[in-house]
Structures are given as C-alpha cells and as structure tokens.
Amino acid sequence: MAYVYGDATVFDERTKGYDSNSRSSNFQVSQGMVSFGKMSSSDLTDWYQLNLDGPGNYTLVVSTDPVNNYSPTNEWRETFSGIKVEITDINGNPLSGVDISYANTSTDGSISFAYAGGYTHGDFFVKVSNLAYANTDYILGLNINSVAGKNIYGTSGNDHLVGTTGDDNIVAGAGHDLIDNGKGNDIINGGTGTDFLVMSGRLGEYSITGTTGNFVIKDVVGTDGTDTVTQVERLLFTDAALAFDLDGAAGQAYRLYQAAFGRKPDLAGLGYWIDRMDHGVSLTQVAAGFFQSAEFQKLYGSFPSTATLITNFYQNVLHRAPDQAGFDYWSNQINRGQITPAGALASFCESTENQAQVIGQIQNGIVYTEWLG
Structure with missing residues (x-):
C-alpha cells in the first residue's frame, strides 16, 4: 500500500493509505517530498510515478521508516529480505542498464539513473515488490545529482x-x-x-x-x-526575424507583395503587414491597403478600369497574359459586385499557380524586420 506524498515533517502517512497496485499518476515520487509505503503478505506490489524536473542524473533513495526520513545512510534493512525496487518504463518494463535494489543488510537503498529529456518525463515509474510476503513500512525520496535543465x-x-x-x-x-x-x-x-x-x-x-x-x-x-x-x-x-508559417500570415503577406508589385517585399513593410495579420487583419484588408499606396497607383493608375486591373494581375502575379476564360470570369465577378478588386488580388495571391512560383523563394523561411510599433 502506498501513501499520498507530502512533507515528511508534517505528514501523517498512517492515516492516508490507498491501494497502488497499478501504474498511475496518483502516487508520485518528487524532489523535496517523500512518498510512504507499507507492504504485507496481502499487498505485494506498489507503484509510483517519477516526477522528474528535467534532464539530468537522479538517485532514488529507499529507506525504512522509523523516523519519517530518507537517506542513503539510513539503510532499509529489516529482519527479512526480499523487497525489490525497480525503475520501469510506462509499460512496466525495467529500464535497461539501471540497478535493481534489494532489501538486504548490505543494501544502502539508492538507485541511480539518467533522464535524457524529451516528452517522456511522466513515463518512468518505481515498482516496489514484496518477494518475501513480509510486513514493512518504507519511504522513497528523489535526489537530483546534476540537472542539465528543466x-x-x-x-x-x-x-x-x-x-x-x-x-x-x-x-x-x-x-x-x-x-x-x-x-x-x-x-x-x-x-x-x-x-x-x-x-x-x-x-x-x-x-x-x-x-x-x-x-x-x-x-x-x-x-x-x-x-x-x-x-x-x-x-x-x-x-532580423525569420518566419516559417508559409501557409499563414507570413507566407500570405509575402505572396501579396509579389502579386501586387511583382517584386520581393521590403523587410520593414513585410514585418508591418505580418504584424497586422497576426492581430486579425485579413488578407483582403491588406490588399485594400496596398491599393492606397503610391507604388500601386503608379503601376495600375489612380482609378484603373476592371480590364486594366485584371490584365495587370495576370502579368504581375502569374507573369503571363490572361486567358480569355479567366479574363471573362474575373471581369464578371468584379463588375457584378461578387468580389471587390482587393478580394480579387487576394485570390490571385493565394492561387495555386502563384504559390508554385513563389515557394522557391520562401521554402527555407521568410526573413523580415519585426514590427515594434
């Protein structure tokens, strides 16, 4: 039977008994805390989850419980033998290359092991087995010999x-x-x-x-x-800053520059629009902002006709003249109010054809200047 872990100076383990004959996070061994256990002829196995602070070298210390204290020098010898302590993986398999400690008069009750880090911090367990069907109290503690991180x-x-x-x-x-x-x-x-x-x-x-x-x-x-x-x-x-969200705000802002102006974006301007899109501005709203820029009006004119817009979109974005079917489709969409000119630019920007042309420029990340305004 294992007990809820707590501070040894104030914890009364005698009143907090629970069964722990299966692996779970209900019973843990943590640094700075102690975990109490009791074994008998009818309680042959206790399990504890190891709560590891970070990658490093650890020592599990096991002692008898005469003074509610654990120490490598407080040997956990009893008038019996046959208590085995192991460190296992999440499936209950003993860790390879890690010592197993037994309750003999020569045992100091310490087991050293290394935790390399990663996402397995809760996947290590302590298994205490009663091989001799004897009655005993014990406690577990966790020491950190050297911690490389957290x-x-x-x-x-x-x-x-x-x-x-x-x-x-x-x-x-x-x-x-x-x-x-x-x-x-x-x-x-x-x-x-x-x-x-x-x-x-x-x-x-x-x-x-x-x-x-x-x-x-x-x-x-x-x-x-x-x-x-x-x-x-x-x-x-x-x-500088480097963005990897090629399908997100950074990739869309980059492609919009290429689509609207037929050039790579300047780093500061790109950073500004990435920040705006991070804060909820849509791609169509960014495109509408481009329509107001001097550069856009120089390329397209102050009040371009629908035909001029569509022709320039094809030339700047797709680098070709418009096919008749495509030209007619976009003309009808804009003239009938089904889409705004800015919405059409955003659609050209995210077209499969444009994405294929731009991916070679951004596949290793997009460099920009972070907007701090």
Missing part, C-alpha cells in the same frame, strides 16, 4: 516561457507563445498557435537544418547551443 510547460493561453542555462525540455502548448530558450541544448515544442522563439544572437550566427515545421538550430559562434524545435512559427534574432 521541464517547462505552457498553458492553453498565450504564455511567456523562459528557459534555463541547461538543457531544457520546453512544451508551450496552445496559444501564441513567446519562448526565451536560454542557453543549452534544448528540446522545444511550440504547440498550436503562432509561437515565437527568441535567440540571443544575429541571424547569421546560426545554422538551421530540417524543415519549417521540424528543425535544428545551432549557435555556431555563441552559447545558445543546439536546439531541436517543432511547431515554432517565428524566430526572433537581434538583427
């Missing part, structure tokens, strides 16, 4: 998460999150939403390999380390 978790909202100088495991969860990953070799999962990862150096001081949704970023001159990143849409450097 497990850091976000919420379903918009979080600001700050890493440590070690090797962190950061899971941001839902929401639009800002992540300061710190130093070390971190594992970062942004989760859903548009997430920003803040780097301490300049864009040119990092190498990035992989895909836009799953990549490794390495600091080649500083101390940021090598980070493995998934589901993070934006990287913020000291001199």
